[in-house]
Amino acid sequence: MLLDLSEEHKEHLAFLPKVDGAVVAEFGRIAVEFLRRGSNPKIYEGAARKLSVSSDTVQHGVEGLIYLLTESSKLMISELDFQDSVFVLGFPEELNKLLLQLYLDNRKEIRAILSELAPDLPSYHSLEWRLDVQLASRSLRQQIKPSVTVKLHLSQNGGLSTHVLQADPATLLHLAQQLEQASEEAKTNHCRRVVRSIK
Amino acid sequence: MVGSLNRVMEESGEPQLDAKSKLIDFQWKLGMAVSSDSCRSLKYPYVAVMLKVADHSGQVKNKSFEMTIPQFQNFYRQFKEIAAIIETV
Numbered sequence: 001m002l003l004d005l006s007e008e009h010k011e012h013l014a015f016l017p018k019v020d021g022a023v024v025a026e027f028g029r030i031a032v033e034f035l036r037r038g039s040n041p042k043i044y045e046g047a048a049r050k051l052s053v054s055s056d057t058v059q060h061g062v063e064g065l066i067y068l069l070t071e072s073s074k075l076m077i078s079e080l081d082f083q084d085s086v087f088v089l090g091f092p093e094e095l096n097k098l099l100l101q102l103y104l105d106n107r108k109e110i111r112a113i114l115s116e117l118a119p120d121l122p123s124y125h126s127l128e129w130r131l132d133v134q135l136a137s138r139s140l141r142q143q144i145k146p147s148v149t150v151k152l153h154l155s156q157n158g159g160l161s162t163h164v165l166q167a168d169p170a171t172l173l174h175l176a177q178q179l180e181q182a183s184e185e186a187k188t189n190h191c192r193r194v195v196r197s198i199k
Numbered sequence: 200m201v202g203s204l205n206r207v208m209e210e211s212g213e214p215q216l217d218a219k220s221k222l223i224d225f226q227w228k229l230g231m232a233v234s235s236d237s238c239r240s241l242k243y244p245y246v247a248v249m250l251k252v253a254d255h256s257g258q259v260k261n262k263s264f265e266m267t268i269p270q271f272q273n274f275y276r277q278f279k280e281i282a283a284i285i286e287t288v
Contacts, residue, residue: 127236128235128236128237129235129236130232130234130235130236131232131233131234131235132230132231132232132233133230133231133233134228134229134230135229135230135231135244136228136229137226137227137228137229138225138226138227138228147230
């Protein structure tokens with residue numbers, strides 16, 4: 001699968017052959033660092049001054065590199081496809097080799113970062129519980145009624161939510177048994193076969 | 200999980216009441232926590248209150264909260280005061 005680079009993207013990348021290979025390698029390092037930790041516009045200004053170009057040019061060059069790397073990593077394109085996609089830019093052979101190496105060296109990490117962008121369902125964070133005995137209510141006095149109060153903490157998209165639930169001990173036991181059954185299911189032959197075939 | 204008395208009144212002074220909300224039901228229960236994930240042997244009594252409130256559109260909402268015994272005594276004292284003042288009106 002070849003990458004389809006837009007005209008604007010090609011223009012931004014056109015800055016790369018105008019600088020040293022060492023500078024492109026540095027841009028590559030900055031690009032991956034920005035993917036890890038977010039961008040830092042001050043870096044563009046420093047580099048722009050050293051190279052005597054506008055900071056916009058540097059920004060576009062780095063962002064063009066970021067996009068090239070994320071699109072290639074996202075699609076997991078082969079070495080050959082990457083080389084063919086970059087070939088259309090008309091860069092010198094040295095630069096093409098540098099870009100390919102940048103892709104291959106960082107592909108795994110970039111894919112790990114991209115996997116964190118998938119939509120997130122609420123997931124288990126922690127659980128607090130309390131065993132209570134109800135002694136009286138408005139409608140009935142002189143009781144001894146056990147119940148379990150649970151505070152379930154869930155996390156979603158980096159935020160926490162709390163849910164307070166109550167159950168009688170029999171229901172809780174049933175819940176625990178159901179959950180155990182579900183985890184036992186993972187050990188069955190069928191599940192094992194599916195997991196093996198995915199690997 | 201310690202109970203906490205909800206703040207119905209604003210700290211600044213006069214209560215901001217939603218006069219169109221109606222209290223439909225007031226249920227309570229007295230319980231004792233005997234064990235929790237952080238402490239296996241407790242003897243902690245509490246009062247739990249469950250309110251049913253209907254807002255101006257008629258939609259019913261449940262609001263529940265817990266109080267420790269000292270908090271509940273404070274809560275009860277407020278209503279005793281309200282009742283006493285109503286007598287003088």
